[in-house]
Amino acid sequence: MTDYAIAGRNLTMQFGTFRANDDITLAVPAGERRALIGPNGAGKSTLFNLLAGQLRPTSGTVTLLGRDVTRVPAHRRARLGLARTFQLTDLLDELTVRENVQLTLAAQSSAHRVFWRPLGSVGTLAAEADAVLAQWDLGDFGDRLVRELAYGQQRILEIALAMSRNPQVLLLDEPTAGLSPADARKLTGLVAALPRTITVVMIEHDMEVAFTLSDQVSVLQQGRVIAAGTPDEVATDNRVLEAYLGE
Numbered sequence: 001m002t003d004y005a006i007a008g009r010n011l012t013m014q015f016g017t018f019r020a021n022d023d024i025t026l027a028v029p030a031g032e033r034r035a036l037i038g039p040n041g042a043g044k045s046t047l048f049n050l051l052a053g054q055l056r057p058t059s060g061t062v063t064l065l066g067r068d069v070t071r072v073p074a075h076r077r078a079r080l081g082l083a084r085t086f087q088l089t090d091l092l093d094e095l096t097v098r099e100n101v102q103l104t105l106a107a108q109s110s111a112h113r114v115f116w117r118p119l120g121s122v123g124t125l126a127a128e129a130d131a132v133l134a135q136w137d138l139g140d141f142g143d144r145l146v147r148e149l150a151y152g153q154q155r156i157l158e159i160a161l162a163m164s165r166n167p168q169v170l171l172l173d174e175p176t177a178g179l180s181p182a183d184a185r186k187l188t189g190l191v192a193a194l195p196r197t198i199t200v201v202m203i204e205h206d207m208e209v210a211f212t213l214s215d216q217v218s219v220l221q222q223g224r225v226i227a228a229g230t231p232d233e234v235a236t237d238n239r240v241l242e243a244y245l246g247e
């Protein structure tokens with residue numbers, strides 16, 4: 001039996017009379033890179049909200065690393081190894097870059113049941129934060145307020161924060177949206193270089209980026225999965241071509 005890192009089965013999400021997700025099944029084996037593509041409004045971010053726990057499905061189940069987490073809240077799914085970024089950034093704008101990393105690291109150590117740190121460990125946390133920043137090429141920006149960063153740097157910082165929690169599953173919602181071609185290339189390179197021990201599911205509007213980064217692609221349209229396969233298979237699928245021509 002395949003070990004799925006993350007799986008949604010028969011997920012339906014009803015908002016009033018509108019079905020944003022309609023019986024979606026998406027099962028991603030450990031180590032896979034999966035892209036989710038589809039026109040605006042197809043239900044991609046809603047699916048992430050169901051997988052990560054920001055929303056509870058109207059029906060269906062979510063498993064994370066083999067465990068049923070359908071009723072587990074988002075912060076506990078995070079502790080179980082799931083990290084995500086949002087379509088719009090989720091950073092604390094009025095804090096410095098280093099403070100954002102420190103907060104994430106502190107939250108992570110409390111997740112490991114270290115509820116206090118001895119005096120003097122604040123320095124350790126700052127040093128750890130600087131190591132994370134250096135790793136992501138943000139070493140020069142530790143003292144800057146997040147709102148002073150260029151948008152591309154904010155998106156990279158978001159992924160750095162998600163990765164600093166050592167997740168086993170990483171969900172990226174449109175990581176290259178709004179980036180200059182140069183920043184998009186840089187970010188694509190960083191995602192491509194993530195260790196294969198991490199399962200990555202990414203929503204990506206740019207087909208070329210999606211196809212370059214992924215092993216498998218799932219295509220959503222109007223709340224349903226209309227196609228899934230390798231990038232080559234999906235790129236030549238008539239339903240997919242129609243969905244995009246009709247956008």
Ligand code: ADP
Nearest residue numbers: 015018020038039040041042043044045046047
């Ligand atoms: P995508 O990420 O593929 O562009 P979304 O999942 O964000 O699409 O949205 C899918 C549809 O569900 C859209 O029509 C959106 O307006 C609707 N939707 C998303 N969230 C809500 C909500 N909380 N309440 C009502 N409708 C929503």
Ligand code: MG
Nearest residue numbers: 044045046087
């Ligand atoms: Mg979206």
